[in-house]
Amino acid sequence: MKVKIIYTDDLKVGIGGYVKFPLFPLFGLGTPTIRLRKKYIEDEGILNHELKHIEQYGKKWCHAQLYTWNKAYRYKCELEAYTEQIKAYGYNRLNQCDWVIDSLANKYNLNKKTDDIKVDIIKILNKI
Numbered sequence: 001m002k003v004k005i006i007y008t009d010d011l012k013v014g015i016g017g018y019v020k021f022p023l024f025p026l027f028g029l030g031t032p033t034i035r036l037r038k039k040y041i042e043d044e045g046i047l048n049h050e051l052k053h054i055e056q057y058g059k060k061w062c063h064a065q066l067y068t069w070n071k072a073y074r075y076k077c078e079l080e081a082y083t084e085q086i087k088a089y090g091y092n093r094l095n096q097c098d099w100v101i102d103s104l105a106n107k108y109n110l111n112k113k114t115d116d117i118k119v120d121i122i123k124i125l126n127k128i
């Protein structure tokens with residue numbers, strides 16, 4: 001899938017990056033766009049995180065809708081995306097993932113308990 005990547009600081013406070021999906025994906029119109037802060041221009045981890053979301057979108061035509069409305073689906077998608085980031089940064093200890101756990105607990109409206117997120121991050125660390 002063709003992807004457009006834009007480095008910009010025109011993002012909401014506290015957001016490092018996100019993907020904007022085309023309005024009419026069913027008709028193959030438009031290109032998904034990744035928007036990342038300029039400070040992340042050399043950061044492979046955050047780029048791989050957003051590319052994982054594009055892959056998820058490519059696999060499921062209703063990805064954007066599910067992601068928006070279904071907390072369990074959104075959590076699954078974010079865990080997959082953060083896995084790419086954890087891999088890129090070479091993390092192998094839980095305390096290196098504190099900021100990931102904090103993001104998942106606070107930024108995505110997931111209603112997930114920190115302890116439950118920790119369990120899932122430990123599973124990821126054990127797998128990679």
Ligand SMILES: [Zn+2]
Pocket residue numbers: 049053077078081
């Ligand atoms: Zn994400």
